Amino acid sequence: MQEKTENNKNKTEGFMKSVLVLMISQLLIKLLGFVYRVYLTNREGFGDEGNAIYSGGYQIYALLLTISSIGVPNAISKLVSERVAVGDNKGAHRVFKIALMTFGIIGLIGTLILYFGAGYISNVILQIPESELTLVALSPAIFFVTIASVLRGYFNGRDRISATAKAQTLEQIFKTVLTVVVVEIVVLLYGQNVTIMAAGANLATTLSVILSFGYLGLYYKIYKKNMITDIKENITYKAEKVTKVVKNILFVSIPITLSAIMSTLNKNIDSITVVRGLKKFLSDGEAKIQYGILSGKVDTLITLPLSFNIAFATALVPAIAAAIAKKEIQSASKRISFSLLVTIIIGLPCTFGMIIFAQPIIDLLFPNATSGALLLQISAVTIIFSVLAQTVNGALQGLGKIMVPAVSSFIGLIAKLITNIVLIQIPWIGVNGAAIGSIINNVLVFMISYYILARTIKLDVKIYKCVIKPILATAIMCICSYCLYLLLLGTFIPAKIITIISLVFAIVIYFMAIIALKIFTKEEIYMIPYGTKIYKLLERLGIYKENEKQAN
Numbered sequence: 001m002q003e004k005t006e007n008n009k010n011k012t013e014g015f016m017k018s019v020l021v022l023m024i025s026q027l028l029i030k031l032l033g034f035v036y037r038v039y040l041t042n043r044e045g046f047g048d049e050g051n052a053i054y055s056g057g058y059q060i061y062a063l064l065l066t067i068s069s070i071g072v073p074n075a076i077s078k079l080v081s082e083r084v085a086v087g088d089n090k091g092a093h094r095v096f097k098i099a100l101m102t103f104g105i106i107g108l109i110g111t112l113i114l115y116f117g118a119g120y121i122s123n124v125i126l127q128i129p130e131s132e133l134t135l136v137a138l139s140p141a142i143f144f145v146t147i148a149s150v151l152r153g154y155f156n157g158r159d160r161i162s163a164t165a166k167a168q169t170l171e172q173i174f175k176t177v178l179t180v181v182v183v184e185i186v187v188l189l190y191g192q193n194v195t196i197m198a199a200g201a202n203l204a205t206t207l208s209v210i211l212s213f214g215y216l217g218l219y220y221k222i223y224k225k226n227m228i229t230d231i232k233e234n235i236t237y238k239a240e241k242v243t244k245v246v247k248n249i250l251f252v253s254i255p256i257t258l259s260a261i262m263s264t265l266n267k268n269i270d271s272i273t274v275v276r277g278l279k280k281f282l283s284d285g286e287a288k289i290q291y292g293i294l295s296g297k298v299d300t301l302i303t304l305p306l307s308f309n310i311a312f313a314t315a316l317v318p319a320i321a322a323a324i325a326k327k328e329i330q331s332a333s334k335r336i337s338f339s340l341l342v343t344i345i346i347g348l349p350c351t352f353g354m355i356i357f358a359q360p361i362i363d364l365l366f367p368n369a370t371s372g373a374l375l376l377q378i379s380a381v382t383i384i385f386s387v388l389a390q391t392v393n394g395a396l397q398g399l400g401k402i403m404v405p406a407v408s409s410f411i412g413l414i415a416k417l418i419t420n421i422v423l424i425q426i427p428w429i430g431v432n433g434a435a436i437g438s439i440i441n442n443v444l445v446f447m448i449s450y451y452i453l454a455r456t457i458k459l460d461v462k463i464y465k466c467v468i469k470p471i472l473a474t475a476i477m478c479i480c481s482y483c484l485y486l487l488l489l490g491t492f493i494p495a496k497i498i499t500i501i502s503l504v505f506a507i508v509i510y511f512m513a514i515i516a517l518k519i520f521t522k523e524e525i526y527m528i529p530y531g532t533k534i535y536k537l538l539e540r541l542g543i544y545k546e547n548e549k550q551a552n
Helices: 002-042 047-070 072-085 090-116 117-127 129-157 161-190 194-232 242-278 286-304 304-323 328-357 358-367 373-380 383-396 402-425 432-456 463-489 495-516 524-525 531-540
Strands: none
Touching: 002 047, 002 129, 047 117, 047 129, 047 194, 047 242, 047 286, 047 463, 072 129, 072 304, 072 432, 090 117, 090 129, 090 242, 090 524, 117 129, 117 463, 117 531, 129 194, 161 194, 242 373, 242 402, 286 304, 286 328, 286 358, 286 373, 286 383, 286 432, 304 328, 304 383, 328 358, 328 383, 328 463, 328 495, 358 383, 358 495, 373 383, 373 402, 373 495, 383 402, 383 432, 402 463, 402 524, 463 495
16 A cells, blocks of 8 residues: 555656656746747837737748647657556557658648748738748748657657657747847848848748757657667557557547647637727728737737646646556546646736736836737736646546547637627727637636536545635735835836846745645645655744644
8 A cells, every 4th residue: 555655656756747847948938938029029120010920920820830730749648658558668659650650741731831822821811911921931840840749749658758848948949049140130131121020030930940850850869779678578569550540649639639729729810800900990000010019029928827837738648648547547636636726826926917017027028119018917817717728628638538628719719709809899999809808718718628627537626725825825925026016116226127026026925925825735745846855844944744734
């Protein structure tokens, strides 16, 4: 019995270490993403109009990318982890090889569609003719990302998540550096031509994708030696026809992809409806600027928590699939419940922090384009529901309920489309209608998905522990940090430094509040990497007592 408990503890620690690796990776990725976004927005000759051209083309690319590859990593990781869990290493590798061939063809088709359809998409669908060059520049990336997605899924399924994290981090490093380099070269050659500058920025994306793919390919070549040994030591292997394997891959990947498509279409709805709706009472140039504020600044900021939280959604799929394959239902339930708690703890302070510090944050990051605070405040409400939906849908995919996220996302998408069409064309609402549409979308997706999850597996989610205490910790953070901000405003300290001090203070206060309120039990602290050391420190500080039982 003790041995079984120890095994479960080790598995949970392994799961949380994977989450931590992904979180650190996503933190670096987002910070680097901020660097090039801030650079572009503040670059003379680019600004909000450049963001509109850049983002319009990028969202179409993201849609085709989603169709060809986004569902692939989770699908492959689920199928591979299920086979590895029962000792079928040969079957796991066969899934990988067949997926590589299948999605390579799909990725190539996506590249050709974007390249040859760039003119029609930019002129007719987006009504932003300047985005044609950006689409052409992005087209080769689809093929390479699709192949890389298969590799990432295989590594995740074999518990090599660090390889995926490193590849994504390297890609963002390349993208940040190359964006600055390519745009500056464009300015030297063509002057401050916003169309060519936007195309150059997206060309940097393509180049970074190719370099990241090169890293994954090299890692696979090195890792292949160990993999061959695993295949030779195969415990169980059940031969399957290629058509059946393809069918299994598509059976899992298509619903996951459909769910991802709905999420991507959420932004495509904005790219198609915002400029159209605003043109009814604004000039063409002003309409593009408003869309540029939404897509360039606001979306960049509110997706930050999603990038952190995606670690749970990514790690949950193979972890839960493996647990279910071995009939370890309790282990799966604990991981899901703990992931939901941490998701709430991540989402709440980000939501209210951006509402309170909206203008100071924009002033800090985008000093040459400081509009959009109200839009950010409204959009920030989506954060908590977005991150929760992300975790819940990851859990559902791991449990095999792969159609639920797609259906809930579709319902949310329809609500978003209707809201955008109705509200954006109202002059006193304008672009804020897109933010309201996103709130309605994410609330619906979360509610539907959570309802199904709760009916599928028993969860240990207590209102007082998972909702009341995090809200109280967030309230303490907001009050303390904003009071400090107001106190410092009257001093000699520059406003940007005050914002940084206040945000850092908010983070410190929030962590102190979480500890003081004892949101995590001893068992949950042990789930965290280095949890044993953390708990002993808290004991020495007198916050937790030895053998203390908590009734959260």
